[in-house]
Amino acid sequence: MKWFPLVLFLLFSGLAICQTKNSIQITGKITGKIPDIIEYTLPIHGIDYFGFTDSAQIDPNGNFQIIIPLDKTSFIDLSNSYKSYGTLIAEPGMVYKVTINTENSENKFAVESPNQKGQVLYNQIPNRSMIVGGHFELETKKYLQDSIPSEIEQKIEQSKEAEMAGFKKLLKEKVISKDFYHLVEIDRDYFHKGIQGSLAFINYLFVAENKNKLSNEQFTKMWKEIFQSNPVTNPELLSSPWFYFYVENFLRYNELILEKTDPKILAEFHKKGQIHTHNIDNAKKYLSGLQLEYYFAAYIYYEAINNNYEKELITLFDLFKKEYPSSSYTPFLEPVIIPIIAFQNKQAEPLNEKVKFVNNASHLNSVNDVIKSLNGKQYYIDIWATWCGPCKAEFKDNAKLYQLLKSKNITMVYISIDKESREKQWKEMIHFYNLEGYHIRANEKLDANLRSLYGNQSMGIPWHFLTNETGDIIKKNISGPSEIENLEKQLNNN
Template identity: 30%
Template sequence: MKYKLLYLFVFIIFSCTEKKVTSITIISENERDKLDSFEIIRPIDDIILWKENKDTIYRNDKGILKFQTNIEKPEIIRIIVDNKWLRLVLQPNKNYVLTVTDTSKVFTGENSVGSNYFNKIKRPIINTVFNTFANDTIAEQIVTKIDSLKNLESKELNRLNNDNLIDEDLYKILKTDVDYTYADLLISVILVKDRIGKPINFNKAKELITKTIKEYPIEIENRPLYWTEHAQNYIINKEHFYNVHEGKFTYQELQKYWEEDKLITNDLEIIKSISFKETQEKLWAFYIISNAVQKHYEKSLITAFNDFDSTFPNSIYTQFIKPEIDIIKNYYSKINQEMPKTMKFIDGKKINSLSELIPKLNGEKYYVDVWATWCGPCKKEFKHNKKLDSLLKEYNYKKIYISIDKEDLTQKWKDYIKFYDLTGTHTLANPGFVKDFTKNHSLVKNGISIPQYLIIDNKGNIVSNNAPRPSNINKLREILVK
């Protein structure tokens, strides 16, 4: 009898502690092709750490695109499906369904109204709305405009809540996200206007910033989607603003600090001054990785990481940061080596146009890569170079890289050539070349959008000034085979 009672006791405990599964199912109704996968970026201990903690979900053995997890509290996640980024508040014990067609992506199932609202709203990004505030000289003008933008979003959210179309927990999460979005926008406008020489009164600006941070503090339990960006604005960028007005440096000197790799050391001191350790750890981790992924390879990031690892030896974030720091270490190891003989150079100081460069190519076919060391998409394409080199060799093409970097970045240009193993011919374009290229070969008006790729035949003719990227190797093959 006692065994039956023991069994019953265990069964009751198991039943009470069993967790229901939270799931996301993608239904693909695309006419052009069915989706094979989607990606999810989830928080790491309540924050999105750049694009880390990203999972790719493939069709299961039943042909269904489905993600399942057990969570004890809500998470704000990002879903990348069919090249579209979506937001979703993932709540415990909820099942979400996203139907994807050629023209729409619509949530159904539990809390679908709130999920669709979260993705329908057009958040004001500082780069896209700044002109609205450019000529404002009085703080109250900025506050009034931001309140107006916020009210448009809040009005719809409150209607959904009042009509019981979303549950109370979701409403609180979305309201927090709205509040912090516009609090951050207010601070961003103040800081950007000051930096570009269109400031409002400093004392009034400081008063507004202090009031905003007090009303919407960084130390909160349920963090909004862009908490890390907000924290950097609230703490680091705000401190830059104060230091400029206290005469510690100018914005021009601040830019110079970045160019000389001194800014990270300065910012690290600001981060270390944060008294609340949880905020310090999260912002420190985000600051390191958000700089590291830009691929400027600042040596000071190695020191910043070592200090972080020493201060937080058991941090959950270390496993995500370390691979990026290892890349930087590898960078310095490689650039200290001799320039490989597989890299050839053409002096571009007296070459003022592409037509002047072509005769130096000796009547051979070339795939041209126009790039710069500061161009992230350019560097991203370099990872496809092995396949590109193989394809070009197959069709007797050579490769030339034309950098539009300024002359004072010559050493950095050469370092990047070594680090990325850019086998081929290289030239650093002079201002005359850049001007001529902008006028006669660029794909955009009054400027150059890079990376840009061209194909030149063995007679010196430009076959294409809009050739496929290395990442689109199959499309490039179709052109080269002709």
């Protein structure tokens, strides 16, 4: 559990509650499958970021209680393991009764409060935060085929106005306060401007493939205009869950458009393991004060939870602590940096002799080629990549997998679809996760062969399948180690 000195929460309902006008109280009840804890974002300086959270214990009956210091209207997201239950628009001095049903998606989150109609309306928005609706890019898909900037901007504005119509009505009826309305208005305004910025960025990327629908002049103008109307320096932007991603888009605009940085230079930073340091140095050119501190911390957190275990992030974390020795964000960064330190320490240990890299892998252009280069009767193939979170999540059950495969005389083969630029990370992760078996990083032809066998160019991974001694697929889709009992049944029926 993360502890934050300004946050008070109760373990037992019998304890006395001391609430002030500069705090809020949340009394909650969870039905369905009851988790051990409930996590909630902490509105430090009014900021709502999915990584800066504390947690409260839940009693066996599903009850929990939280008191949070609060001096301004803020978003507070209630969640568990990055799965959002709902978002509360919290106003200082108020009491909220929250009910959560973990097994009913239609009515999973309800709030009893004087402004509960506003709470219901906000929670109906499908893209209210990253852990609910994804990224700007998901909304941007709606406009990728449009080629007239004025029409795009009009559509985006109409989408925003449609979202705000209900809140305007509630404000007029005095069901929600001006502060409540203003917070939602700022958030939605910046979110929709973020869509516009994302669309400009995607068109920029499409230029290299000649797939851009907007010309250089058009998307550059569109990109520039959003930062004029909605500057990143607006302190109210800090309260929006979209601050980090909006600023990220702003920094891309400055680097790629204003500074005209060659993407090849950025690729070189990636290759040398210096891209994160470069990105923070770039942020320091345009941000300062609280905004820079927040962005710096959010950047480290966001990159660390991708589980790429980059040593550079440890260096950046040390720099952050040096530059912000009293930062409120440091306690949230430490837990995500510790696994990276463990990963790097693991690299100093000898490699398990059961981990085998296939020789001449660069010349293996198909699954048949791969299998024919080995000696065995049947092969369990795991298609994965270092950037694939679900792939790495499967590895925690590998001990059971190896035992099962050994009993069936089946050989383990891992094929990574990582690009050459991630060769070092590929080998480091194999070492860290102790992946016993044969290892190949697919070249372009093997990658194409895998996608052809899968039946879709957008190959979903992790993908597990079984082959015979010549590489012909016996079972195209079988379970991973996390479903070991089901996998055993599938192998028994083979």
